[in-house]
Amino acid sequence: xxxxxxxxxxxxxxxxxxxxxxxxxxxxxxxxxxxxxxxxxxxxxxxxxxxxxxxxxxxxxxxxxxxxxxxxxxxxxxxxxxxxxxxxxxxxxxxxxxxxxxxxxxxxxxxxxxxxxxxxxxxxxxxxxxxxxxxxxxxxxxxxxxxxxxxxxxxxxxxxxxxxxxxxxxxxxxxxxxxxxxxxxxxxxxxxxxxxxxxxxxxxxxxxxxxxxxxxxxxxxxxxxxxxxxxxxxxxxxxxxxxxxxxxxxxxxxxxxxxxxxxxxxxxxxxxxxxxxxxxxxxxxxxxxxxxxxxxxxxxxxxxxxxxxxxxxxxxxxxxxxxxxxxxxxxxxxxxxxxxxxxxxxxxxxxxxxxxxxxxxxxxxxxxxxxxxxxxxxxxxxxxxxxxxxxxxxxxxxxxxxxxxxxxxxxxxxxxxxxxxxxxxx
Numbered sequence: 046x047x048x049x050x051x052x053x054x055x056x057x058x059x060x061x062x063x064x065x066x067x068x069x070x071x072x073x074x075x076x077x078x079x080x081x082x083x084x085x086x087x088x089x090x091x092x093x094x095x096x097x098x099x100x101x102x103x104x105x106x107x108x109x110x111x112x113x114x115x116x117x118x119x120x121x122x123x124x125x126x127x128x129x130x131x132x133x134x135x136x137x138x139x140x141x142x143x144x145x146x147x148x149x150x151x152x153x154x155x156x157x158x159x160x161x162x163x164x165x166x167x168x169x170x171x172x173x174x175x176x177x178x179x180x181x182x183x184x185x186x187x188x189x190x191x192x193x194x195x196x197x198x199x200x201x202x203x204x205x206x207x208x209x210x211x212x213x214x215x216x217x218x219x220x221x222x223x224x225x226x227x228x229x230x231x232x233x234x235x236x237x238x239x240x241x242x243x244x245x246x247x248x249x250x251x252x253x254x255x256x257x258x259x260x261x262x263x264x265x266x267x268x269x270x271x272x273x274x275x276x277x278x279x280x281x282x283x284x285x286x287x288x289x290x291x292x293x294x295x296x297x298x299x300x301x302x303x304x305x306x307x308x309x310x311x312x313x314x315x316x317x318x319x320x321x322x323x324x325x326x327x328x329x330x331x332x333x334x335x336x337x338x339x340x341x342x343x344x345x346x347x348x349x350x351x352x353x354x355x356x357x358x359x360x361x362x363x364x365x366x367x368x369x370x371x372x373x374x375x376x377x378x379x380x381x382x383x384x385x386x387x388x389x390x391x392x393x394x395x396x397x398x399x400x401x402x403x404x405x406x407x408x409x410x411x412x413x414x415x416x417x418x419x420x421x422x423x424x425x426x427x428x429x430x431x432x433x434x435x436x437x438x439x440x441x442x443x444x445x446x447x448x449x450x451x452x453x454x455x456x457x458x459x460x461x462x463x464x465x466x467x468x469x470x471x
Contacts, residue, residue: 057133059081060088061077061080063077069217070093090131107212107214114189119173147335170209178190191211192243336441353449361379381405381424397443
């Protein structure tokens with residue numbers, strides 16, 4: 046697509062600073078700024094496997110359906126047309142990342158979402174869906190439904206605001222031809238998966254399943270499948286069988302009454318105990334802090350955690366984290382750790398890009414882009430397994446040591462001492 050970070054170069058003759066949010070063979074979702082007024086927006090264009098005719102059909106349906114809806118979480122279509130021979134559609138929202146990548150950032154940073162904040166997110170998405178269900182699509186004579194939903198359908202701004210896209214045609218999940226979806230899990234009711242029509246009950250089920258899939262990222266949920274099951278029961282989630290009985294494809298005798306189904310579908314209980322109120326502002330604050338590289342926001346009554354500590358051996362030949370276990374470093378890992386420590390000393394809030402880390406770990410080498418990135422990812426994974434999961438952070442600018450991290454060097458004369466008992470070398 047010819048993206049560039051050079052703000053002087055216009056993309057499609059209309060936008061500046063394009064940055065990919067989700068790249069698919071079918072469609073690309075891109076964050077950009079309008080060249081005329083610098084207003085942030087999201088632009089969708091065809092992927093390499095989508096024809097212009099197919100893209101025009103998809104964009105026309107997105108524009109038609111979005112024009113029927115009026116909810117602050119569902120962005121309006123600001124423009125649609127063809128520029129430089131490429132069809133495009135512009136959404137009026139300032140998103141820079143989607144939920145799929147956001148969950149990766151949360152995992153890399155080791156952050157867990159407070160239950161109330163998670164409930165605030167899901168409750169607001171449900172209200173947006175319900176607002177769409179209240180609108181009858183004149184073309185089909187049915188309520189407007191999204192049909193299938195994924196983390197990629199939720200877009201986030203730098204300030205933590207979020208938006209729900211996917212109405213008309215689900216651009217983040219749009220496949221090219223018969224290709225299967227990849228990399229992003231999507232959720233849908235059984236009848237939709239079988240080719241049936243979407244329905245409000247099916248949307249409710251899809252969002253319920255999406256919420257269940259995120260339990261591992263919520264405070265109090267264990268990492269193991271058994272732990273997640275316990276946490277689901279503790280949060281009063283319906284079982285998959287109970288959820289499916291609400292779908293229109295279920296036998297009539299198995300369906301619940303409308304009022305009971307609405308109560309059972311209350312997703313606030315999926316991600317928060319009854320005693321904890323939904324807190325959408327808390328989730329927005331967490332997202333903004335994560336994208337800005339700020340420390341994890343703490344509850345007012347929460348005790349601040351001890352800062353993560355990194356102990357380095359002489360000439361960075363080994364490292365040790367809070368468990369005190371020494372891990373010998375190879376040349377590449379040693380150089381990467383040294384680069385991260387040097388940047389931490391210079392500016393604790395600053396990050397190193399993938400290219401910076403590649404040049405630090407393998408100076409003078411010029412591997413192809415994907416191979417170079419994979420080298421860095423493997424190296425960072427190794428370092429996290431050595432106990433640095435709480436020490437190394439990832440944000441939108443790259444990687445860094447946690448700003449609060451304490452780095453200690455072991456002098457040659459104390460190499461034999463236990464790392465946690467040493468003092469910083471003079």
